[in-house]
Amino acid sequence: MNRFVFWGLWLGFVLYAFILAPPDRPDTADLILRLSTGAWDGINPAVVALFNAMGLWPMVYAAVALGESHDQRRRAWPFVVGSFAVGAFALLPYLALRTPNLGPTGLGSNDNGAPPSRLLRLLESRWLGAVLAAGAIALAIFALTQGDWPDFWQQWQTSRFIHVMTLDFCALWLLFPTLLKDDMARRGLKTPGVIAAVLALPLVGACLYLALRPALVDHPAAGEVGVG
Numbered sequence: 001m002n003r004f005v006f007w008g009l010w011l012g013f014v015l016y017a018f019i020l021a022p023p024d025r026p027d028t029a030d031l032i033l034r035l036s037t038g039a040w041d042g043i044n045p046a047v048v049a050l051f052n053a054m055g056l057w058p059m060v061y062a063a064v065a066l067g068e069s070h071d072q073r074r075r076a077w078p079f080v081v082g083s084f085a086v087g088a089f090a091l092l093p094y095l096a097l098r099t100p101n102l103g104p105t106g107l108g109s110n111d112n113g114a115p116p117s118r119l120l121r122l123l124e125s126r127w128l129g130a131v132l133a134a135g136a137i138a139l140a141i142f143a144l145t146q147g148d149w150p151d152f153w154q155q156w157q158t159s160r161f162i163h164v165m166t167l168d169f170c171a172l173w174l175l176f177p178t179l180l181k182d183d184m185a186r187r188g189l190k191t192p193g194v195i196a197a198v199l200a201l202p203l204v205g206a207c208l209y210l211a212l213r214p215a216l217v218d219h220p221a222a223g224e225v226g227v228g
Contacts, residue, residue, distance in 0.1 A: 006096035013088065013171065017164045024160045031161065046147030047155065049139040050165060053203055056132055056139075057172045058083040060206045061091055063123040064179045067216070068186065072098050088171040095175065101182050129210030136204045173202045180209065187214045 025031075034043060035051045061083060065076040074097045082090030122128060155162045177195045184194060198205035 003096040006092055009171075010089070010092035010096065013092065013167075017089075017160070017167075021160045021163045022158050025158065028159065028161045044148045044151050044155070046143045046149060046152040047162060049143035049147065050162075050169060053136065053139050054087060054165060054169060055084070056136055056203060056207070057087065057169070059128075059132060060176070060203070060210065061172070061179070063128065063210050064183045065091075065094065066120060066123055068098075068101060068179070068182060072101070074098060087165075087168040088175065089168070091172070091175070095178055101186065124216060126211050126213075126215075129207055129212070133204065133207035133211050136207045140204055169202075173199070173206075176206050180206075183213070187216060189214055 031043070031047075034040065035048065040048050058080060062076075062080045065080055068076070074094065076094055076098075079090050079094035152162075156166055157163070177199065180195055180198060184190070194209065198209050201208070
């Protein structure tokens with residue numbers, strides 16, 4: 001996707017969130033505090049699940065974006081760190097600045113030629129993908145079976161926090177194939193239907209991909225630089 005499209009999406013998202021989205025409700029700060037501290041009594045389970053799902057998405061993006069960072073002019077980690085706070089608002093600029101990389105590569109090495117860091121190896125671990133997938137599935141079941149969806153719809157229409165968080169989730173879900181197709185190419189993965197399957201299961205599909213994707217070779221070429 002053209003980088004100007006990503007910048008346009010980012011600008012449109014920012015303007016919509018602060019100008020066109022519903023106004024903040026007086027209890028928003030208290031709601032965020034309760035969601036963050038696990039004081040969930042009286043909160044719609046659908047909102048609880050959505051809030052926690054927004055904590056999983058940055059880890060999914062980290063597992064893909066940080067792995068490709070040694071092939072990019074821009075380091076991915078500042079954008080990934082920012083996404084833990086503001087989601088797609090932080091990741092869209094990275095998608096606009098990065099260069100598509102559609103060739104097979106590997107884990108790479110750091111600036112001193114040392115093996116990949118423990119963080120990079122953790123992000124490549126299928127166990128991480130399995131843990132994220134288990135969490136995503138649990139949240140989906142919790143929301144679908146316990147959530148009050150008429151109430152969620154009403155909150156979506158009247159609360160800027162719920163409204164924008166929902167759109168943020170959808171943006172992260174629909175933008176993930178931008179990195180996914182390059183990650184598949186880096187691994188030589190040409191199985192048809194992977195992107196469609198990932199999109200068919202919001203968040204769960206992305207986590208399952210991390211759990212099932214082929215491993216990269218540790219040192220594909222000399223002279224590469226890593227995520228640092």
